[in-house]
Amino acid sequence: MTDSIALRRAWEKHPHFRYRGCAPDVDQPSRAAGDTALSLDAWHGEDLDGGEPQRVREARQAAAVEVCLNCPVMVQCDAYANSVVVEGGKARLAEPDGIWGGRLALERHRAFIRRRHEVAAQAPVRQMRTPQRLRVLEALAVHAEAEAVAQAAGVDVRTANWQRSRLVTQLNLDKGTATRRELLAAAVDQGLLDESVVVADDGTVPAVPPPVPSSGSSPSSRPAPSAEAVPSVEVPGASGGLSSGSVPAVGRLRASRPRRGRRSRVTIAGPGQLPLFDTPPPSSSAPVVSLRSVPVSLGAAA
Numbered sequence: 100m101t102d103s104i105a106l107r108r109a110w111e112k113h114p115h116f117r118y119r120g121c122a123p124d125v126d127q128p129s130r131a132a133g134d135t136a137l138s139l140d141a142w143h144g145e146d147l148d149g150g151e152p153q154r155v156r157e158a159r160q161a162a163a164v165e166v167c168l169n170c171p172v173m174v175q176c177d178a179y180a181n182s183v184v185v186e187g188g189k190a191r192l193a194e195p196d197g198i199w200g201g202r203l204a205l206e207r208h209r210a211f212i213r214r215r216h217e218v219a220a221q222a223p224v225r226q227m228r229t230p231q232r233l234r235v236l237e238a239l240a241v242h243a244e245a246e247a248v249a250q251a252a253g254v255d256v257r258t259a260n261w262q263r264s265r266l267v268t269q270l271n272l273d274k275g276t277a278t279r280r281e282l283l284a285a286a287v288d289q290g291l292l293d294e295s296v297v298v299a300d301d302g303t304v305p306a307v308p309p310p311v312p313s314s315g316s317s318p319s320s321r322p323a324p325s326a327e328a329v330p331s332v333e334v335p336g337a338s339g340g341l342s343s344g345s346v347p348a349v350g351r352l353r354a355s356r357p358r359r360g361r362r363s364r365v366t367i368a369g370p371g372q373l374p375l376f377d378t379p380p381p382s383s384s385a386p387v388v389s390l391r392s393v394p395v396s397l398g399a400a401a
């Protein structure tokens with residue numbers, strides 16, 4: 100808004116403003132100074148458009164534009180009228196109606212929309228211009244090794260690779276196949292990089308190095324738990340089919356309090372059938388014991 104006000108002032112304060120084409124003629128104040136055949140309404144005929152025959156309207160508009168093209172303040176007029184103001188959260192032209200600066204309202208609106216699209220298209224490029232990302236890009240232009248790129252950019256390898264990945268995405272390259280050469284070429288096209296600083300490679304260097312698993316950071320890189328690492332639960336006084344050794348602590352172990360003259364019941368609720376015997380394993384002829392509910396005697400039967 101402030102820009103529009105300033106631009107309007109610049110137009111109105113221009114030394115030749117009083118000689119503008121659409122100013123009132125000295126002798127015929129209702130006529131335009133630039134063409135006395137034209138009414139002063141010729142530039143702002145939106146109210147006339149409804150009842151104005153098309154041919155008459157087009158002739159009027161053409162005559163008004165002709166006057167504009169000879170107007171000494173056309174540039175300032177155009178700059179003000181087509182500046183953008185924001186009202187109620189919406190952007191619009193400072194002068195949305197009529198002829199200003201030699202252009203019809205329709206032409207000016209089209210230019211306004213085109214400008215907005217161009218600005219929107221430039222947004223991703225602006226997002227790419229973070230200082231760290233540009234440093235990584237400049238480092239990548241000179242180096243091919245991931246470590247060298249990171250060192251030259253002053254970041255760690257993981258950060259450098261992440262920035263390279265962001266660049267690949269923002270430059271609309273294929274993350275799976277993009278090469279360093281393609282990334283740098285796209286960056287040059289977008290004006291992010293000067294072509295003269297790019298050191299060429301053979302075209303096989305990936306734009307983003309494959310991830311290097313850090314030790315212990317991913318499940319697949321973790322060592323499988325050893326048998327010793329599995330905690331065990333002692334079953335006190337277990338006898339009969341259940342060995343008195345350790346049982347893998349997978350699932351829950353519950354033992355009911357033994358009652359006089361009764362056998363206690365140990366229940367292991369787990370995800371499935373677990374080996375009940377440590378060593379030796381039961382022979383194939385041994386009866387199959389379900390771990391869901393295993394009746395055992397705890398110590399000598401009372």
Ligand code: SF4
Pocket residue numbers: 119120121122133142166167168170171172173174176177198199200201
């Ligand atoms: S350029 Fe602007 S000031 Fe000049 S005649 Fe056209 S509308 Fe009027």
